[in-house]
Amino acid sequence: MAISDSAPVVLLESLRVLIIDDRPVDQLLVQDAFKASNVKIDFSFAESYEDALRPLFNEYFDVAVVDLVLTQEFPGPVEEWEGFDIIQEIFERGLQSDIAVFINSAFANLPGVARQAVSKFHPEDIWDKSFSTAQVAQSILLAFERAHYFGLKVRVDFEAELNWDILVNNLRMPLHALSTYLDAGH
Numbered sequence: 001m002a003i004s005d006s007a008p009v010v011l012l013e014s015l016r017v018l019i020i021d022d023r024p025v026d027q028l029l030v031q032d033a034f035k036a037s038n039v040k041i042d043f044s045f046a047e048s049y050e051d052a053l054r055p056l057f058n059e060y061f062d063v064a065v066v067d068l069v070l071t072q073e074f075p076g077p078v079e080e081w082e083g084f085d086i087i088q089e090i091f092e093r094g095l096q097s098d099i100a101v102f103i104n105s106a107f108a109n110l111p112g113v114a115r116q117a118v119s120k121f122h123p124e125d126i127w128d129k130s131f132s133t134a135q136v137a138q139s140i141l142l143a144f145e146r147a148h149y150f151g152l153k154v155r156v157d158f159e160a161e162l163n164w165d166i167l168v169n170n171l172r173m174p175l176h177a178l179s180t181y182l183d184a185g186h
Contacts, residue, residue, distance in 0.1 A: 014042040016060060020052045020086060021045075021067040021104065026129060030065050030104055033136035037144070049082040053089065061099055063124075064090065068105040068113070078113060087121045100124045100143060104136075 017034055019027045027045050034041050044061070046052035048070050056064065068083030069075040078084070083105065090096055101123045107113055108128040117126055124143040127136050 014040045015062050016042050016044070017063045017065065018044045018046065018052070018055055018061045019065045020047075020070070020083070021065070022047045022070045022072065023067075026067065026104070029129075029133065030136065033133045034140060036133055036137035037140045039144070049085055052086050056086070056090065056095075056099075057093065063100045063102065065102045065104050068103060068107055068117075075107065078116065084117075084121075087117075087123075091121065096121075102127065102139075102143070104129060106130075 015034075019030050021027045021030070024045075024047075031043055034043070044055055044059070046055060052066075055061070064086075066083045066086050068081045070082040075081055083103070087101055087103075090099055090101065101121065103117055103123045103126045105113070105126070106129040108126050114126050117123055124146075125139045127139065
């Protein structure tokens with residue numbers, strides 16, 4: 001079922017998101033993408049490695065969005081990028097199962113950067129800062145679906161003529177009958 005076809009999901013608690021980026025304009029673009037997901041969210045922000053560590057390890061966050069290069073200067077070698085250091089800290093402290101990590105970087109398309117990030121840290125997704133708000137919002141919604149909204153309490157609002165009883169009865173149907181039933185517009 002496509003995201004747009006699913007029943008709207010309403011979180012009963014706020015998703016806690018930490019956006020780590022040295023540029024406030026990029027923080028706002030990521031914030032806008034999360035807002036476009038129509039989920040209740042509490043945002044926190046950090047602009048440097050040092051600023052990020054305190055909240056990361058003293059507060060609870062469902063999501064961390066990490067820029068890989070936290071300086072306005074031209075970045076040095078990949079091994080020195082502070083964003084990778086932050087994600088490494090998350091892994092070393094065993095928080096990767098509690099915090100969904102997204103990478104948002106202007107250098108995401110450099111050869112080897114995405115491969116290193118994925119193979120070492122398994123982020124939910126890697127965004128290039130040139131991506132549109134709609135692209136990032138779609139990525140966020142897909143991650144929510146994959147991760148079952150990160151274990152947050154949810155309420156499902158059904159469209160007219162659909163309720164839990166009908167859904168349960170449909171699930172009892174054999175798969176071939178259910179797909180025929182849904183194709184008929186039920």
